[in-house]
Amino acid sequence: MASLQSPISENSVSDDLLIARVMQIHSSICKLESLRPSKQVNSLFTQLVNLCTIPSSIDITDLPSEVQLMRESLIQLCGRAEGLLELQFANFLINIPRPLDHLDVFPYYENYVKLASLEYSILYENGLAQPKRVAFVGSGPMPLTSFVLATHHMQTTQFVNFDIDESANNVARQIVASDNELESRMKFVTCDIMEVKERLGDFDCIFLAALVGMNKADKVKILGHVKKYMKVGGTLLVRSANGARGFLYPVIEENDLVGFEILTIFHPNNEVINSVVLVRKPLF
Numbered sequence: 001m002a003s004l005q006s007p008i009s010e011n012s013v014s015d016d017l018l019i020a021r022v023m024q025i026h027s028s029i030c031k032l033e034s035l036r037p038s039k040q041v042n043s044l045f046t047q048l049v050n051l052c053t054i055p056s057s058i059d060i061t062d063l064p065s066e067v068q069l070m071r072e073s074l075i076q077l078c079g080r081a082e083g084l085l086e087l088q089f090a091n092f093l094i095n096i097p098r099p100l101d102h103l104d105v106f107p108y109y110e111n112y113v114k115l116a117s118l119e120y121s122i123l124y125e126n127g128l129a130q131p132k133r134v135a136f137v138g139s140g141p142m143p144l145t146s147f148v149l150a151t152h153h154m155q156t157t158q159f160v161n162f163d164i165d166e167s168a169n170n171v172a173r174q175i176v177a178s179d180n181e182l183e184s185r186m187k188f189v190t191c192d193i194m195e196v197k198e199r200l201g202d203f204d205c206i207f208l209a210a211l212v213g214m215n216k217a218d219k220v221k222i223l224g225h226v227k228k229y230m231k232v233g234g235t236l237l238v239r240s241a242n243g244a245r246g247f248l249y250p251v252i253e254e255n256d257l258v259g260f261e262i263l264t265i266f267h268p269n270n271e272v273i274n275s276v277v278l279v280r281k282p283l284f
């Protein structure tokens, strides 16, 4: 294992050094008393994100078992921290006038603007410029993707946001309530997506957030469930991860998408973290 002190070149990082650094950060995160945003929590996750966005040829699906276990633990920790970060800023926003004018207080706002723009362009290239009804599964306390899509790209689309966490929906509703037009076409439903059945057939496009299905088995189960109930010819946009970004989020592989027509798989190489996979439920 290479020395941890050797500098990481801006252009790439060896797999061994990357794994060693990620394990070191994971170990520090595990020692934290809380994952709520703080100087220490923010610093560790910023280091982790910066490390995992350096170009790397690592194959996340081919890791030693102890590293794979660490990765699964890290994805859970990242998911919890992301939810707490969103909740803190959402609770701040509902206590100021016109919260929708101040979404950029959220540290990763620009990333979500870029991700939503990327996802919109992929939908546009696949003939879905202005879907009538969109479901966002795993919208969270700060449903930035739905907000950005609804205000920047899909000004007539109806959105239904599904989240298992009632407290997330409560605060998200209050943010939307500050804008009558947006509130008229953006709803929030509290449920486990595995409990939503026929209603999934209402949507032209369904987004599946990266944190819905935190491990391979859960993700594949959710993909199968959505495929069963989504409408024939409907599209599903699945957030995934590639390379070292796979230490932060679950990775969707083509063999997880059996039964879907794969339209686009896009791996960003800028500060956008998630890969975008667009699939369609075949007509027959």
Ligand SMILES: C[S@@+](CC[C@H](N)C(=O)[O-])C[C@H]1O[C@@H](n2cnc3c(N)ncnc32)[C@H](O)[C@@H]1O
Pocket (backbone or CB within 6 Å): 082, 083, 086, 137, 138, 139, 140, 141, 142, 143, 144, 145, 146, 162, 163, 164, 165, 168, 191, 192, 193, 194, 209, 211, 212, 213
């Ligand atoms: C933190 S948010 C991230 C999404 C981000 N706000 C966006 O706009 O892209 C992810 C959300 O997924 C929700 N979630 C996880 N599993 C779910 C499930 N099975 N059904 C519905 N929501 C789920 C969590 O409660 C969490 O609020």
